[in-house]
Structure formats: structure tokens, C-alpha cells
Amino acid sequence: MIAKKVESALNQQIALEASSSQYYLAMASWAETQGLEGVAAFLYSHSDEERLHMLKLVKYVNERGGKALIPALKAQPQNFKSVQYVFEEVLTHEELVSAEINNLVEICLKEKDYTTQNFLQWYVSEQIEEEALSRRVLDKLKFIGNDKAGMYFFDRDLGSMSGGEVPIMKGTN
Ligand code: OFO
Numbered sequence: 001m002i003a004k005k006v007e008s009a010l011n012q013q014i015a016l017e018a019s020s021s022q023y024y025l026a027m028a029s030w031a032e033t034q035g036l037e038g039v040a041a042f043l044y045s046h047s048d049e050e051r052l053h054m055l056k057l058v059k060y061v062n063e064r065g066g067k068a069l070i071p072a073l074k075a076q077p078q079n080f081k082s083v084q085y086v087f088e089e090v091l092t093h094e095e096l097v098s099a100e101i102n103n104l105v106e107i108c109l110k111e112k113d114y115t116t117q118n119f120l121q122w123y124v125s126e127q128i129e130e131e132a133l134s135r136r137v138l139d140k141l142k143f144i145g146n147d148k149a150g151m152y153f154f155d156r157d158l159g160s161m162s163g164g165e166v167p168i169m170k171g172t173n
Contacts, residue, residue, distance in 0.1 A: 003111045007066040009104050010116070014057045015071040016100055020093060021050035026076035027086050038159025039083060045162040046090075053123070060119055083151070084141045091134035098127040 002010075028043035058068040080086045101123045108117035137158070144150035 002061065002064040002066040002116065003113055005107060006111050006113050006116055007061060007064075009107045010057055010061050010066070011069045013100060013104055014054055014061070014068060016097060017050050017054035017057060018071050019074060020097060021047045021054060022073060022076050023047075023093065024050060024090070026078070027080060027090070030078070030080050031083070031086070034083075036083065036155050038155035038157065038162075039086075041162040042158040043086075053126070056122075060116075064116070083154075084138075087134060087138050087141060091131065091138060094127065094130045094134050098131060101127055 024043050024047035028040045028047055031043055032040035058070070061068040080089075101120060105117055105120050105124065108114070108120065140154055140157075144154055
């Protein structure tokens with residue numbers, strides 16, 4: 001049986017992963033309306049990944065005899081001032097998520113819940129990758145600056161990193 005403190009910290013993480021998914025979905029939808037199909041595909045796929053991170057936690061909490069709490073959806077921004085801003089936000093958000101995962105690990109250690117601590121190692125590694133990826137994307141954007149041709153290739157490259165399609169559209173036409 002999972003300790004109450006761990007259960008409630010995991011439930012907070014469920015809410016954070018859910019809101020990450022919604023935030024990236026809002027960014028993806030905005031990028032799509034700007035004609036940036038590659039950026040949109042990348043962010044749609046990132047949003048889907050965050051939902052999977054949430055689901056993994058939901059299942060874990062329930063399997064350990066706790067009760068996963070499914071959070072309400074919060075309104076998200078409809079507009080973003082630039083692609084650069086979007087990816088700065090992604091990096092800031094991922095850094096916040098990493099800090100929260102580290103807090104969670106600390107709570108597990110205090111509560112001597114080594115099973116959950118072990119389960120969380122997957123998230124620790126995932127955060128290293130997500131932060132590194134966001135930094136790489138931001139570096140490319142800084143390099144491009146206001147160059148329109150550069151943005152065209154950037155969009156194309158990001159699209160190919162996500163398989164070039166919006167994941168949800170696969171197989172629907
Ligand atoms: Fe769930 O890893 Fe990003 O936020």
C-alpha cells in the first residue's frame with residue numbers, strides 16, 4: 001500500500017503531466033494556424049507523450065492501492081508571440097517538471113518507498129532527454145534568427161522528427 005504523502009505527490013504529478021499535455025496541445029494548434037506544419041506535428045506528438053506520462057502515473061497509483069485523481073482541464077493560451085517564445089516556454093516548463101520529479105524522488109526516499117523511487121527513475125531519465133531536446137531546438141532557433149528560409153527548413157526538420165504527420169491524423173485519410 002502506498003503512503004498517503006507519496007500518493008498525494010504522485011497525484012500532483014498526474015495534474016502536472018496533464019497540464020503539460022494541454023499546454024503543448026495549445027502550442028501545436030497555434031503553430032498549425034500559422035502554417036508551421038512541422039512545428040505543429042512536433043508539438044502534437046509532444047502533447048501525446050505527456051498524456052502517456054500522465055497515464056503511466058495513473059495506472060501506477062491505482063496498482064499500488066492508491067486512487068489516481070483525474071484533474072480538470074484548465075483553459076490554455078490561444079496565441080503565442082513567436083516560435084522562439086513557444087520553445088522557450090517548453091524548456092522552462094520541462095525544467096519545472098524535472099524539479100518536481102526530483103521533489104517526488106526525495107519524498108519517496110523520506111518515506112522509504114523504494115518501489116516508487118525505482119518507478120520514478122524512468123521519469124528522471126526522460127526529463128534529461130526532454131530538456132536536452134528543448135535546448136537543441138532553441139539553439140537552432142537562435143541560429144536562424146529572423147531568416148525566413150531558415151524557418152522553412154527548421155519547420156521541415158521538426159516535422160520529420162515527428163514522422164512528418166500529426167499523430168492523430170495517421171490512418172484517418
Ligand atoms: Fe512529462 O515530461 Fe515533459 O513535461
